[in-house]
Amino acid sequence: MIRMFRNIFICFVLMAVSLTVVWFAPGTYPHDLAAMVNKKEMLKTRPSPRMIFVGGSSVLSINGPLIEKELKHSVINMSLWGGMGTQEHLDEIRPFLRAGDVVVITMEYGTLLDPRYYYYIHTNEEAKKFFFLMSPERHIPEYFRKGNYAEMLKIMHELSQMKVKSYLRNIATFNFSHLCDKGFPNYHIEFDANGDRANPYMVFRPLGDRDTSFTYPHEKQIFFLNDFNDFASARKARVFFYFSPFPDKYYLINEKYINAYYEIMKKNFKGTLINKPSDFMYPEEYFADTIYHLNAKGENIRTPEMITMLKRAL
Amino acid sequence: MLFNSLEFFIFLPAVVLLYFLIPHKWRWIWLLVSSIFFFCYFYYSTYIPGKVPFYYYIFVAVALLSVIIVNYYIALRIEKCRASGSHTGSLYVFIGVAFPLILLFIFKYFNFFNQSIAQIANFLGLRYPSAVLNILIPVGISYYTFHSLSYLIDVHRGTINAERHLGIFSLYMLFFPKIVAGPIERAKRLIPQFYEEHVFDYQRTADGLKLMAWGLFKKIVIADRAAIVANEVFNNPQGYFGIYLIIASLCFIFQVYCDFSGYSDMAVGIGQLMGFRLTDNFKRPYLSKSISDLWRRWHITLISWLRDYVYIPMGGNRVARWRWQYNIMVVFILSGIWHGANWTFIIWAAMNGFYQLFSIWTNSIRNKFTSFIGLSKVPKLHNAIKIINTFLLFTFAGIFFRANSTSDGWYFITNLFTGFGKLMKIVIALDYEKLRLLLVPQNKVTFLGFSKPAFFPEMITLFLTLVVWGAIEIIQENSSRPLRIIISEKPWYFRWALYFGMLFALVFLGVYSNQQFIYFKF
Numbered sequence: 001m002i003r004m005f006r007n008i009f010i011c012f013v014l015m016a017v018s019l020t021v022v023w024f025a026p027g028t029y030p031h032d033l034a035a036m037v038n039k040k041e042m043l044k045t046r047p048s049p050r051m052i053f054v055g056g057s058s059v060l061s062i063n064g065p066l067i068e069k070e071l072k073h074s075v076i077n078m079s080l081w082g083g084m085g086t087q088e089h090l091d092e093i094r095p096f097l098r099a100g101d102v103v104v105i106t107m108e109y110g111t112l113l114d115p116r117y118y119y120y121i122h123t124n125e126e127a128k129k130f131f132f133l134m135s136p137e138r139h140i141p142e143y144f145r146k147g148n149y150a151e152m153l154k155i156m157h158e159l160s161q162m163k164v165k166s167y168l169r170n171i172a173t174f175n176f177s178h179l180c181d182k183g184f185p186n187y188h189i190e191f192d193a194n195g196d197r198a199n200p201y202m203v204f205r206p207l208g209d210r211d212t213s214f215t216y217p218h219e220k221q222i223f224f225l226n227d228f229n230d231f232a233s234a235r236k237a238r239v240f241f242y243f244s245p246f247p248d249k250y251y252l253i254n255e256k257y258i259n260a261y262y263e264i265m266k267k268n269f270k271g272t273l274i275n276k277p278s279d280f281m282y283p284e285e286y287f288a289d290t291i292y293h294l295n296a297k298g299e300n301i302r303t304p305e306m307i308t309m310l311k312r313a314l
Numbered sequence: 315m316l317f318n319s320l321e322f323f324i325f326l327p328a329v330v331l332l333y334f335l336i337p338h339k340w341r342w343i344w345l346l347v348s349s350i351f352f353f354c355y356f357y358y359s360t361y362i363p364g365k366v367p368f369y370y371y372i373f374v375a376v377a378l379l380s381v382i383i384v385n386y387y388i389a390l391r392i393e394k395c396r397a398s399g400s401h402t403g404s405l406y407v408f409i410g411v412a413f414p415l416i417l418l419f420i421f422k423y424f425n426f427f428n429q430s431i432a433q434i435a436n437f438l439g440l441r442y443p444s445a446v447l448n449i450l451i452p453v454g455i456s457y458y459t460f461h462s463l464s465y466l467i468d469v470h471r472g473t474i475n476a477e478r479h480l481g482i483f484s485l486y487m488l489f490f491p492k493i494v495a496g497p498i499e500r501a502k503r504l505i506p507q508f509y510e511e512h513v514f515d516y517q518r519t520a521d522g523l524k525l526m527a528w529g530l531f532k533k534i535v536i537a538d539r540a541a542i543v544a545n546e547v548f549n550n551p552q553g554y555f556g557i558y559l560i561i562a563s564l565c566f567i568f569q570v571y572c573d574f575s576g577y578s579d580m581a582v583g584i585g586q587l588m589g590f591r592l593t594d595n596f597k598r599p600y601l602s603k604s605i606s607d608l609w610r611r612w613h614i615t616l617i618s619w620l621r622d623y624v625y626i627p628m629g630g631n632r633v634a635r636w637r638w639q640y641n642i643m644v645v646f647i648l649s650g651i652w653h654g655a656n657w658t659f660i661i662w663a664a665m666n667g668f669y670q671l672f673s674i675w676t677n678s679i680r681n682k683f684t685s686f687i688g689l690s691k692v693p694k695l696h697n698a699i700k701i702i703n704t705f706l707l708f709t710f711a712g713i714f715f716r717a718n719s720t721s722d723g724w725y726f727i728t729n730l731f732t733g734f735g736k737l738m739k740i741v742i743a744l745d746y747e748k749l750r751l752l753l754v755p756q757n758k759v760t761f762l763g764f765s766k767p768a769f770f771p772e773m774i775t776l777f778l779t780l781v782v783w784g785a786i787e788i789i790q791e792n793s794s795r796p797l798r799i800i801i802s803e804k805p806w807y808f809r810w811a812l813y814f815g816m817l818f819a820l821v822f823l824g825v826y827s828n829q830q831f832i833y834f835k836f
Contacts (some may be wrong), residue, residue: 001335003516014814015821022822030767157821162768164822168778169771186767 056082064194202290426655512589522586529579
């Protein structure tokens with residue numbers, strides 16, 4: 001029986017060593033949210049002065065090069081998906097803030113006004129996993145402090161599984177040159193140097209609205225923005241906030257809730273509000289596949305308007 | 315408790331360790347307690363307060379207990395009647411067989427038959443009150459019913475003596491490695507093993523663990539991955555066209571085999587850890603050269619049960635030709651009904667029965683044809699064609715096994731080749747962009763159940779693991795010795811490299827979503 005236990009122990013050690021090796025080895029993760037790892041690189045390397053965009057997928061289609069040209073700031077588009085949570089997103093950015101940075105935040109309406117979506121964001125295990133991947137050096141001590149060893153191990157295991165499957169894909173397709181890439185395997189195809197989408201969103205009808213059912217927001221839901229603003233001010237960085245584009249039809253249906261959101265922001269937000277919700281209300285033909293995504297036509301209107309607003313605020 | 319759950323990996327070592335630590339005379343109690351715990355935990359872990367009333371669980375427990383007790387006493391009676399030459403033994407057999415079958419009918423088939431009658435009545439314009447019996451189908455009911463029937467019939471035939479120890483008999487019915495999804499063990503084979511004193515044996519335990527690992531590999535690496543594609547398409551077949559329906563059918567056919575044979579391997583392996591020899595349920599069915607060959611290798615304990623207790627008593631093949639063919643069809647239809655109360659299972663079984671009859675009818679023509687074209691002179695090619703043919707026929711019938719309804723199954727088989735003309739045109743034109751737009755739905759973030767970026771790596775993983783599985787099956791098929799013996803003769807570093815590969819695949823390629831085994835619902 002001792003021999004049996006010894007061999008089982010050896011198996012455990014082998015697997016622990018394998019997990020460690022896979023965790024530290026370079027590799028990609030076949031998941032959209034792994035793009036956060038690539039985006040984080042921009043935070044480390046892009047020169048100041050910088051303009052960092054944080055929000056959901058509605059921000060992905062902005063014309064970063066045009067903003068760079070007009071405002072003379074390096075544009076870093078950290079946005080990916082509203083479901084990841086703005087608070088958690090900003091927490092990841094904090095360590096990389098420099099003096100003179102401008103952080104431009106948006107929180108798509110659904111993330112605050114739709115209680116189901118709001119709940120989902122704050123219990124989203126997928127996002128948690130990829131924030132962990134983005135900065136493990138920050139999260140691992142946190143898990144240790146809270147004693148959540150099993151959860152930490154689970155996240156590391158799931159991420160390692162993705163990496164192994166990515167290796168298999170690269171080996172099976174003889175794609176050896178990309179074996180040691182980092183982050184999202186298709187990052188350089190799907191995103192440009194600023195972190196914007198390389199291609200505009202495709203147009204589909206009917207417009208996806210994810211059963212949007214809005215309610216009144218609560219001011220405590222935005223306290224973290226002020227917290228971040230205080231942190232940024234201490235680092236001599238500035239925080240701007242803008243209201244996302246939205247189809248006018250949906251705006252009219254939800255006007256009272258959206259206005260309540262605006263009032264809360266106007267009253268409580270310590271940073272700079274650069275627009276009103278109605279500024280980015282567009283007809284449905286400017287939208288691509290969902291009520292949050294502008295198509296190329298809509299983006300050609302939104303980015304210049306945003307540049308004007310940012311110029312005013314700067 | 316699922317074999318692929320974390321709880322089971324705590325439960326099993328505890329059971330095995332204590333099994334060897336306690337004296338032999340107490341071991342049956344420990345196994346019985348563990349088996350009851352295993353069974354109850356299954357319900358506990360799936361219990362959703364408010365969804366199913368608690369007293370349903372009481373019904374389930376009472377049903378199982380009553381089957382055990384009634385069978386135990388009736389078997390003793392039958393034996394007594396047999397010894398005294400009394401004819402009342404047949405009456406006891408009738409009661410003993412009818413009792414679990416009535417319970418099986420109430421729990422599993424009542425709603426199906428009631429609704430079928432209501433549909434027919436509706437079609438004929440008659441009024442029929444089709445009340446639905448809102449009950450919980452007890453896990454493993456089909457398995458323990460068949461265990462109890464074979465036991466009683468064997469006692470009646472004098473093949474075995476009635477078990478006098480109620481505890482051992484209860485253990486025979488409830489033994490945890492096989493209670494929820496088989497193998498359907500005969501009392502003659504299993505009960506004596508509970509009396510044997512098992513000592514810890516390193517080699518046997520190591521072999522059991524390896525078999526469990528192999529079963530787990532088939533379940534969590536292959537079956538659960540293939541299930542994602544199969545579930546996505548079978549749950550919404552109208553959203554897909556030809557090529558996807560074919561991919562889903564293939565994924566399902568690999569899923570169902572790897573799922574069930576994986577479970578059976580784990581059950582046999584678990585038994586082996588404690589010194590029990592359970593029956594192998596599969597013998598590489600997808601390498602069969604004919605449908606009848608496949609059915610000798612697929613779910614062996616069920617098919618041999620039906621052979622011994624239905625087919626042979628009906629006369630088997632020692633009757634008139636039409637009657638023999640009738641017997642074959644009856645056995646297949648029964649196996650379909652055993653799988654579940656749904657027309658889809660009956661159609662699946664009937665298709666397999668028809669294949670078998672068709673092969674009987676066309677046997678001489680096929681032989682003449684293969685001789686005529688010279689195929690019989692190239693036996694390897696001939697065998698390969700037979701294997702592929704059998705596999706494709708089984709896959710085709712398998713569509714009904716998985717389809718959620720007969721209409722879905724019909725949609726599947728009538729749309730298997732839709733869109734092929736368009737697809738071929740694009741493929742011939744080598745227009746990659748058009749091919750992508752045709753195959754990948756642009757307005758969805760998922761593709762065949764996976765997120766789009768994950769799809770390709772997952773499919774490559776599935777393909778590679780299927781290649782490994784296929785290679786191992788072929789090696790086993792062509793070798794006269796068991797694979798474990800062949801491996802054990804290799805140098806230590808080769809063996810450990812294999813074990814490492816297996817563990818690595820389990821840890822890094824397994825789908826850890828605690829998916830139930832398909833055959834649990836039967």
